[in-house]
Amino acid sequence: MGKEIQQVFQRKFDKVNSIVDKHERKVSNLIAILQEIQAEYRYLPEEVLTYVATALGIPPATVYGVATFYTQFSMKPKGKYIVKVCDGTACHVRHSEKLRYLVREKLGLDDSKDTTDDLGFTLETVSCIGACGLAPVVTVNDDEVYGQMTPEALAIVLDQLIAKERAEQQTEEQQEKSDQRPARNGQAKELDDGKGCQGC
Amino acid sequence: MLKSPKDVERIAEQAKKGLNQQKVRAMVCAGTGCLANGSLKVYGKLKELVSKKGLLIDLDMTEDACGEAHSGESAACGSDTPGGIGIAKSGCHGFCQMGPLVRIEPQGILYVSVKPEDVEEIVEETLIQGKVVTRLLYQDSPSGTAVKTEDAIPFYKHQHRVVLANCGRINPEDIREAMAMGGYHAIAKVLDEMTPGQVIKLINVSGLRGRGGAGFPTGRKWGFAEAAKSCKKYVICNGDEGDPGAFMDRSVMEGDPHKVIEGLMIAAYAIGADEGFIYVRAEYPVAVTRLKKAIKEAREYGLLGQNILGSDFSFDITIKEGAGAFVCGEETALISSIEGRRGMPSPRPPYPAAKGLFGKPTIINNVETLSNLPSIILKGAAWFKSHGTETSPGTKTFALAGQVVNTGLVEVPMGFPLRDLVFEVGGGTRTGRKFKAVQIGGPSGGCLAQDQLDVALDYESLRKVGAMVGSGGIVVMDEDTCMVEVARFFMQFAQNESCGKCVPCREGTKQMLALLTKITDGEGTEEDLELLEELALAVKDGALCGLGKTAPNPVLTTLKYFRSEYEAHVLEKRCPAGVCQALKSYSIDPDKCRGCTLCAKACPVGAISGDRKKPHSIDVTKCIKCDTCVEKCRFGAIIKE
The missing domain is CATH 1.20.1440.230 (NADH-ubiquinone oxidoreductase 51kDa subunit, iron-sulphur binding domain)
Structure with missing residues (x-):
């Protein structure tokens, strides 16, 4: 068992290692390194930060300091779908707070909780995404941009997204079940390399 | 590979010839705003329909046909196949709310809010027969007349585009199109004819001031860095446009990335730097992609790298993505961030021009400042000074947003009256409610009221009334804003x-x-x-x-x-605009209420009760002041105080 865990760790750090190497182990590339790691894991696991510090030869506190300074970085796992409600000036004066309330209500989130328990969704309020001409704006995972939003229109978008996420979750569960069967028959199960790792 | 300044001219001529083969050309806006509105579907369908008809012609095809891609003589190329149609993606046109936008050249027709189902008509009527599809034109309000060309639309009429000249006119992902419009001609001229000292002198004479906010004279800043003795110097383009309500730098980086690169090259040559960085906000993924592509193309053409255009000047650019910290727009904080540290400012002096990135002399210029440089080099200081005011020459791009009819990017000469910007270009408030205030310059700027509307938009005038140009975000507010x-x-x-x-x-x-x-x-x-x-x-x-x-x-x-x-x-414990939650209360006017029950059904907390066809009432202890009833009521019976 211990060996298995070691293997998982080894594979996880292999990925981190390749990212660090790609950036020539330069301290000046620390932000880019953390960005790539976050793209991989959807957050910055603490042990990975310590690993990066060792690899770059700098104190873990420095890496931790950078990771907590920039709003882009998260030390907590984020949801699969990140819903960003823009609250820049233009969106604010066009009542973006109503959209924020709606997202919270639909996803069951509040002041102290910005990610759903099943790690399906995260709500973020951003200062400005620079699409002020389309205010108020909501984005999903940065690639879907919804402009000139009303609470009614956003409700439709969210309902579709929630349905999509549920369907995906079900497929994943089924996948897992079918994956487990051969494992019980004594065949080795392919270990996750840390991709999609949620909270190790 | 371009080996001499003259090669720039040659490629430009070649590209122009290729573009001339396109008798008509449809430019589909692919800025962030229009992408959000689905412009890629419009682009895809246009391309599909036109190529089905065998009329599509693009730049690569013209070069392949002549068998001389990227080099060689361009003698008779293109003259024998007239009548082709060009379809291209462009950068931001600036009129984001009317997107997706399609501009037809050479007529300059602008179609607004184009949907994929409109494409067939555009192809048949306009691209093939040269007729205008009136229903897709911009409708001027309140007159309701359709405006045919982009230049005649009130939003564009008052503008004078220098920095934004190519945005919406070229395909930002093709360096040849940028060169056909004069791109890289300025750096060719600089390398061919000018010494670094002459470049700095020209910029000094032009009076160009930093467009990032503070308005420091660009030439003077360069002078300090040029005078600093060091074997290594850096130039940085500040694209960390963090002001909420500002998006002009994003549009330039997305719509004309080669202009930014050329500007940075001119700055590097002037101070003697061989390495540059472009620091872009992580929130601008499209800008990052286009800049990366542009840098790659520039390298392929030999415009970045060793001994550029056969000169002694060597220079290359790296993109640094920010990670979401507003303070990184401040130059010393930005330097810390590029060095991989927390983006915290340091006291000045020493100024970056003396001791900046990695302790070396560094110049940091804003995207818009750099984008002004090529035109100044090519057209001269006197031309630049002929726009704007005595102390604030040139033009400035403003991002107009908020409760205004026309939102988008506006480039006007410095000193333009704020009133005209809001009411002529912007078309006044969109809600029909009274104008109340205009916020200018983002979180560093100020809020101006009706009485200050006659202020001129330049550095000194705005500072006098307590605001600042800042990065140029202008957000209009109506009387519903507290x-x-x-x-x-x-x-x-x-x-x-x-x-x-x-x-x-x-x-x-x-x-x-x-x-x-x-x-x-x-x-x-x-x-x-x-x-x-x-x-x-x-x-x-x-x-x-x-x-x-x-x-x-x-x-x-x-x-x-x-x-x-x-x-x-x-x-009085009262919010005159009716915005502050704690200070507002709702009640129902029994004379106006018809008892339609619409509000009671819509109320998320069940605070409204009453019998059908009889006046309703609100239980203030349950009311969460969400405004839903106000929006639902068709009789104006909800009183908000």
Whole structure:
């Protein structure tokens, strides 16, 4: 068992290692390194930060300091779908707070909780995404941009997204079940390399 | 590979010939705004329909046909196949709310809000027969007449586009199109004819001032860096456009990335740098992709790298993506961030021009500043000074947003009257409600009222009224906006973004925010207003960097121009705009209510009750003041106080 865990760790750090190497182990590339790691894991696991510090030869506190300074970085796992409600000036004066309330209500989130328990969704309020001409704006995972939003229109978008996420979750569960069967028959199960790792 | 300044001209001529084969050309806007509105589907369908008809012709095809891609003579190329149609993606046209936009050249027709189902008609009528599809034109309000060309639309009519000249006119992902429009001609001229000293002198004479906010003379900044003795120097393009409500730098980086690269090259040559960085916000993924592609193309053409155009000048650019910290727009903080550290500012002096990135002399210029350089080099200082005012020459791009009819990017000569910008270009308030204020310059700027509308948009005039050009975000507010809440909103932003290094900013913004929250919660006193003002002035004086020094501006200007609104909150416990939650209450006018039950059904907390066809009432203990009933009521029976 211990060996298995070691293997998982080894594979996880292999990925981190390749990212660090790609950036020539330069301290000046620390932000880019953390960005790539976050793209991989959807957050910055603490042990990975310590690993990066060792690899770059700098104190873990420095890496931790950078990771907590920039709003882009998260030390907590984020949801699969990140819903960003823009609250820049233009969106604010066009009542973006109503959209924020709606997202919270639909996803069951509040002041102290910005990610759903099943790690399906995260709500973020951003200062400005620079699409002020389309205010108020909501984005999903940065690639879907919804402009000139009303609470009614956003409700439709969210309902579709929630349905999509549920369907995906079900497929994943089924996948897992079918994956487990051969494992019980004594065949080795392919270990996750840390991709999609949620909270190790 | 371009080996001499003359090669630039040659490629440009070749590209022009290729483009001339396109008898008509449809430019589909692929800026962030139009992408959000689905412009890629329009582009895809246009391309599909035109190529099905065998009429599509693009730049690559023209070169392949001539068998001389990227080099060689361009003698008779293109003259024998006239009549082709070009379809291209362009950068931001600036009129984002009307997107997706399609511009037809050479006529200059602008179609607005184009949907994929409109494409067939555009192809048949306009691209093939040259007729105008009237229903897709911009409808001028209130006259309701359709406006045929882009230049005739009121939003564009007053504009004078220098920085934005190519945005929406070229395909930003093809270096040849940029060159056909004069791209890289300025750096060719600089390398061919000018010494670094002459470049700095020209920029000094032109009077160009930094477009990032403070307005420091660009030439003087360069002079300091040029004079600094060092074997290594850096230039940085500041694309960390963090001001909420500003998006002009994003549009330039997305719409004309080669202009930014060329500007940075000119700056590097002037001060003797061989390495440059473009620092872009992580929130601008499209800009990052286009810049990366543009740099790659420039390298392939030999415009970046060793011995550029056969000269001694060698230069290359790296993109650095920010990670979401507003303070990184401040130059010393930006340097820290590029070095991989927390983006915290440091005291100046030493200025970056003497000791900057990795301790070497460094020049940091804003995207818009750099984008002005090629035109100044090619057209001269006198031409540049012929626009704008004596002390603020040239043009400035403003991002017009908020409660205004036309939102988007506007480039006007410096000194343009604010009133004309809001009412002529912007078309006044979109809600029909009365104009109340205009916020200019983001969290560092100020809020101006009706009485200040005649101010000219230049550095000095704006500073006189307590605002600043800032990066150029202009947000229009109508009478439904509470100015105290706006001040609180900006203070919340400044407090979130304060890096925490210096006490005046870290503690001052927190205390100002507490006071403003107290006032919007209806618990403020008269003494709080005095304390707020005193605190604001103290932070302005004492903070280390630009963020802290300017963070009190929204508070000070609202206190100055909208004092009565603060007093209503404090003395009468009333929010005149009906925005502050704690100070508003709802009731139903029994004379107007018809008992339609619409509000009762819509109320999310069941606070409204009443019999059908009889006046309803609101239980204030249950009411969460969400405004839903106000929006639903068709008889205006809900009274909001």
